Amino acid sequence: MNDILERILTRKREEVALLRKQHTAASLMQLAQAQSAPRGFCAGLRAMADAGKPAVIAEIKRASPSKGLIRPDFDPAWIAGEYERGGAACLSILTDEDYFQGSADDFKAARNATALPAIRKDFIIDELQVIESRAIGADCILLIAAALPPARLSVLHRTARELGMDVLIEVHDRSELNAVLGAKLGPGLLIGINNRNLRSFETRLETTLDLLPWLPPGHEVVTESGIGTPADVQRMLAAGVQRFLVGESLMRQPNPGVALKRLVATS
Numbered sequence: 001m002n003d004i005l006e007r008i009l010t011r012k013r014e015e016v017a018l019l020r021k022q023h024t025a026a027s028l029m030q031l032a033q034a035q036s037a038p039r040g041f042c043a044g045l046r047a048m049a050d051a052g053k054p055a056v057i058a059e060i061k062r063a064s065p066s067k068g069l070i071r072p073d074f075d076p077a078w079i080a081g082e083y084e085r086g087g088a089a090c091l092s093i094l095t096d097e098d099y100f101q102g103s104a105d106d107f108k109a110a111r112n113a114t115a116l117p118a119i120r121k122d123f124i125i126d127e128l129q130v131i132e133s134r135a136i137g138a139d140c141i142l143l144i145a146a147a148l149p150p151a152r153l154s155v156l157h158r159t160a161r162e163l164g165m166d167v168l169i170e171v172h173d174r175s176e177l178n179a180v181l182g183a184k185l186g187p188g189l190l191i192g193i194n195n196r197n198l199r200s201f202e203t204r205l206e207t208t209l210d211l212l213p214w215l216p217p218g219h220e221v222v223t224e225s226g227i228g229t230p231a232d233v234q235r236m237l238a239a240g241v242q243r244f245l246v247g248e249s250l251m252r253q254p255n256p257g258v259a260l261k262r263l264v265a266t267s
């Protein structure tokens with residue numbers, strides 16, 4: 001199958017081969033250990049949710065495969081600062097270059113501009129990328145169930161946790177959720193339900209609502225993609241979902257931080 005996710009993953013395998021030529025695990029580990037301690041990503045979300053507020057992971061992305069160029073005037077540090085002022089719990093920063101026009105430099109600029117915990121949003125398939133993520137300052141990484149067999153997911157999850165990072169594990173349907181739960185990664189996972197099908201781009205908020213009943217208690221859920229209006233936020237809150245990953249609808253507004261405030265306002 002040559003869909004967009006497969007094409008991205010093919011490119012990632014080439015990037016990992018390049019990374020392996022430039023670094024060893026030991027040399028990346030040295031860079032990772034020189035970083036200050038990770039900011040608690042799950043803790044940041046939990047603090048906001050426990051205070052009764054929608055906990056938003058505000059995303060910084062210039063472009064995407066489904067939408068093309070989203071934000072031509074792209075200043076990651078400024079956007080991060082505005083998100084922090086707008087009440088974001090955490091940041092999500094795209095680092096994929098070929099499909100999202102992101103970079104490691106974008107990640108560092110945005111994270112260094114705020115005190116917020118930040119997830120490196122990329123397609124991670126190899127341990128070297130996990131160590132590299134900590135080396136650029138990541139507090140959390142994304143692991144996508146559709147891209148990883150359970151045994152690999154388990155290894156990458158363990159490596160990230162050993163480096164002190166949190167992990168957002170993304171699923172889209174019941175079979176992916178069952179694969180994640182079957183990987184026995186332990187209690188208290190941060191599970192993202194992506195409302196967007198990464199192969200067809202179809203985006204339905206019902207994806208989260210339909211999967212929720214299949215999640216055993218003890219995990220924290222993030223609804224991802226397609227959140228565009230205060231009504232969307234209220235709909236999720238009513239279903240018991242308190243954590244949100246929001247990108248495009250904020251990035252298209254002149255001031256993404258002001259847009260965030262409006263999105264989560266109760267009236």
Ligand SMILES: O=C(O)c1ccccc1NCC(=O)[C@H](O)[C@H](O)COP(=O)(O)O
Pocket residue numbers: 004005059061064065066067194196198201224225226227245246247248249
């Ligand atoms: O968004 C895409 O086109 C895409 C294509 C292939 C893989 C991943 C993709 N997007 C990543 C995301 O899921 C979103 O950036 C994230 O959930 C925020 O979604 P949105 O609020 O709809 O921008």
